[in-house]
Amino acid sequence: MAFFRKGADIFGLDIGSSSVKALQLREAGGSYRLSALGTASLPPDAIADGSIKDAPTVVEAIRSSVSKSGIKCTETAIAISGRELIIKKVQIPEVPAKEVGDVVQLEAEHHIPFAIDEVFLDYHTVGQHGGVMDLILVAVKKSKVLEYASVVSEAGFTPSIVDVDGFALANQFELNFPEERGEAVALIDIGASTMKTNVVRGGATIFARDIPFGGNNYTQAIAQQLKIPFEQAEAAKLGRDVGVRWEAVVPALEAVSRELSLEVQRTFDYFASTAESERIGRIVLAGGCSLLPGLNDYLASNWGIPVELARPFARVEIDPAYGDEVNTAGPALAVAVGLGLRRVGDKGK
Numbered sequence: 001m002a003f004f005r006k007g008a009d010i011f012g013l014d015i016g017s018s019s020v021k022a023l024q025l026r027e028a029g030g031s032y033r034l035s036a037l038g039t040a041s042l043p044p045d046a047i048a049d050g051s052i053k054d055a056p057t058v059v060e061a062i063r064s065s066v067s068k069s070g071i072k073c074t075e076t077a078i079a080i081s082g083r084e085l086i087i088k089k090v091q092i093p094e095v096p097a098k099e100v101g102d103v104v105q106l107e108a109e110h111h112i113p114f115a116i117d118e119v120f121l122d123y124h125t126v127g128q129h130g131g132v133m134d135l136i137l138v139a140v141k142k143s144k145v146l147e148y149a150s151v152v153s154e155a156g157f158t159p160s161i162v163d164v165d166g167f168a169l170a171n172q173f174e175l176n177f178p179e180e181r182g183e184a185v186a187l188i189d190i191g192a193s194t195m196k197t198n199v200v201r202g203g204a205t206i207f208a209r210d211i212p213f214g215g216n217n218y219t220q221a222i223a224q225q226l227k228i229p230f231e232q233a234e235a236a237k238l239g240r241d242v243g244v245r246w247e248a249v250v251p252a253l254e255a256v257s258r259e260l261s262l263e264v265q266r267t268f269d270y271f272a273s274t275a276e277s278e279r280i281g282r283i284v285l286a287g288g289c290s291l292l293p294g295l296n297d298y299l300a301s302n303w304g305i306p307v308e309l310a311r312p313f314a315r316v317e318i319d320p321a322y323g324d325e326v327n328t329a330g331p332a333l334a335v336a337v338g339l340g341l342r343r344v345g346d347k348g349k
């Protein structure tokens with residue numbers, strides 16, 4: 001029917017430092033169905049220290065993930081993470097809604113370590129009380145957005161939406177657990193190189209922070225302790241048979257898990273210093289590194305609160321063709337699911 005424009009032809013593209021995940025969600029009658037999914041891995045040096053070092057390899061991985069998935073549209077939602085992303089809770093005096101943008105623009109200068117004309121700014125209103133407004137301010141370097149947008153364009157797609165990993169994570173959580181209303185929940189995506197923390201309450205982000213720490217820290221520790229190459233250490237970490245006994249790997253895993261726990265502790269301390277009296281009730285882990293055997297139990301015993309694994313497809317219908325992939329990768333697809341939910345013109349998180 002030529003008169004009806006088919007809406008929502010956009011897909012989620014999570015360009016992680018270890019793999020690209022392309023995923024499309026179709027909406028019908030208020031529920032979602034996973035209609036396409038494809039992933040392609042990246043060598044460790046293609047994206048390092050939060051920047052794209054080898055653009056042609058990343059372009060190829062984007063093309064490969066999309067072509068494996070069978071996605072036919074070209075518009076996509078991507079996301080940025082890392083240190084050049086500043087997410088801060090700020091307070092401004094109460095002003096009419098149409099003036100908030102201008103006030104944020106002025107205020108932002110005091111809160112971000114970059115020149116104001118070098119960044120894209122966005123904000124979300126979290127609350128309003130006693131003549132002040134609480135906002136979550138998001139600033140990202142324009143150069144970072146362009147860096148990611150250009151590999152996407154180069155691969156032949158249009159980056160219509162540029163989101164933030166941590167917000168996509170929250171978007172996904174809101175879809176799958178909409179009844180979460182009371183306590184603050186810390187969502188933590190531990191990827192290969194970056195840990196994204198997003199504390200949500202009642203469907204809104206109240207704190208977010210990215211830390212350069214992830215699965216690569218484990219792999220590097222194994223490689224160093226056992227004096228083996230990174231690739232072999234990575235395979236050993238995943239439990240593959242590469243001539244390394246699991247018991248030999250465990251001391252490195254334990255040492256890095258202790259470090260990881262300290263990193264999260266620092267983030268929570270920082271959160272506690274910004275939020276009046278908020279207690280985090282539980283933690284939901286996502287990202288490939290959350291699949292490390294025993295990590296959730298270890299963190300739960302350290303912090304004394306429940307630590308669960310994300311279930312990004314809890315309320316998404318899955319074509320049996322994707323059953324195995326979704327079961328194995330599960331929590332690693334959380335950000336991709338959050339991006340797959342985005343539509344041009346929606347409000348985002």
Ligand SMILES: Nc1ncnc2c1ncn2[C@@H]1O[C@H](COP(=O)(O)OP(=O)(O)OP(=O)(O)O)[C@@H](O)[C@H]1O
Nearest residue numbers: 016017018019191192193194215287288289291292
């Ligand atoms: N079963 C598993 N056990 C332990 N670690 C795993 C497992 N599966 C994946 N990982 C690790 O998870 C990491 C990849 O996760 P993910 O795909 O979420 O990262 P990414 O999105 O590519 O990276 P980032 O978001 O940090 O840029 C790798 O370090 C990988 O070794």
Ligand SMILES: [Mg+2]
Nearest residue numbers: 016017191335
């Ligand atoms: Mg990731």
